[in-house]
Amino acid sequence: MVKLKKITFFLFLILILGGCTHQEVKEGQVYVVKDDDYMEEQVGDILNIEGRIPFQKYVNQSFVDQMEIDQILLTIAPNGKELYFMERIETHDFTQVIKGNTGEQVRIIRKDITTKDQKIVIQNIPFVSKVSWNIEGDMVAFGGGGILTIYDRKNENTIMKEKLAQDNITNFFWSPIDASKLYSEQQDLANGSIYYLTSQKKVEAYETREETYYKGKLDSNYYYGTKWDLGNGDIKTVILDKQGKIIKALNSGRFRDAYEKSLVLVGDGGFGLFYIKDINNSQEVITLTEEYIYDVKFIADGNIAYTTKAEDIEANLFYLNIVNNSGRQLKKSKVYGGSIAVLPDGKTGYISGPQWQQVDFVEAKLITDSLGEEEELDEIKDIYKGIRGAMITLYDFRMEGKENWNNLKKYFINTDSPNQWAYFDMENIFKEKVDTSFTGYYAMDIYLKSYAMDSGGDRVSVKVSVNTKHSHARPMMLDYALELIKSQGAWYVTGFSTFPYSTEENKIEEIVKETVEKIQMGKLFSGKLENQNITIGQIQFWLRGLPRLASNVESADAVKVFLQVNNQEKQEVYKLVLEKVNQSYWKPINLSREDLSSL
Structure with missing residues (x-):
């Protein structure tokens, strides 16, 4: 009887396990496979792989020759039959950017290599600095300026445009096993939303149990990923297989790009650029800079190009830095923009900005090394x-x-x-x-x-x-x-926040005059400054609850007034603070010589 019970239990266990292994997998539902007996390999473990070179060799030079003025060749379709170009849309919106990446808009043009037919497939997106195809080669993602746009070349349309526009997407990568699944990264989220394109479903970071997102390709079997430790918030780059199993833990930081066995990471918030020459010696890290990284790319021969802010306080410029595969700087030039578009062969690139600047990555030099006149209207330059x-x-x-x-x-x-x-x-x-x-x-x-x-x-x-x-x-x-x-x-x-020509400022000026008269008469602040010679100085509008300067006069609920007190011995400056009680009454609440910079 005991033996029969054991046999029955064993058969029951087989049925349970068999049922689990044949469970239907639904798109949009996240499944996390855990192996309790599996331990992450340590940083010192050796992987006997060579990695990949992420560039495409042109069949002939005509690919580049087909580029027209103000066009950049972004990618060649995996089927080898189509080219995708980025073309500038003429606009003066960049004049709204006083400092930072300019807001030029572009269109994406698809060109048939055989027939030479062209078609505009995407309009009005920012300068594209990253392009990636899914595993089937039927969808391509274009990213830049915080905007991700996905084009379905079979159906000839963009996908999930509205949902994608809701997030500021700074990086992305396709699933290695699901052609319709894409992982994203945001400025403050190393592992952001996950998009399932067939079902048009967006899964937020807090909705998924996936702790590791795919971020890049090492070779045909292994990938780079970003693991987010939910316990301590640490972000670490790891090596994964296609099933999501962590093969090797590397270093803290967000993955940005890879070349053969080398990779580059950025630190928290995008500050700091760290170069690992060999994944098998990942403890040997070269810090290229601790500044904020606007963009970074591997280029021809495994060299690295990256952008940082320029030191020129009056000009809206950036530095293009080019270093070799040993981390030694080859070139540092001032450029107009912070984004880099690398052509498919990795030998040439373009820098964003009011004027696109071509870069020869083989020779490590700008084709046009001198900066022309800034593209700002003379009236406001x-x-x-x-x-x-x-x-x-x-x-x-x-x-x-x-x-x-x-x-x-x-x-x-x-x-x-x-x-x-x-x-x-x-x-x-x-x-x-x-x-x-x-x-x-x-x-x-x-x-x-x-x-x-x-x-x-x-x-x-x-x-x-x-x-x-x-x-x-x-x-x-x-x-x-x-x-x-x-x-x-x-x-x-x-x-x-002085608003000198506003109606509100004129009203406050009259109220301040009446308040100063009461101060001189000794009716306010316990007689402080009674009978003193007081001159009204600057009137400034504030938001008291925060507190900070008001950006528009209508929202202000406090004012700070500088009072210049003159006597025979010395001249002193006081601050008088009035709080808005209602539309017609401003209450004096403070008179002090301390902390003049604050409210």
């Missing part, structure tokens, strides 16, 4: 220089703790009629204590939101949006309202 200089001076202190007094004098000024004291504001900001434990590298984008020149042509009001990424902090976006004035041929920032 000098204003942009002033804005760049002022905001970089401000953020160099906020982000890196740098006090640049020369730039303070170069880009800021105090003016009268009306009183605007941006120079004085910056002097007090420089007196703030900066937590040096959080200082580090940062990257900045500045976008123009609005622009209004006065009739005299020597004053301008602008609103800008400043997006920053920091090596030790989360990304941040702030809007600023700036007043600039032209003096001796140069433009200076003279006011932050």
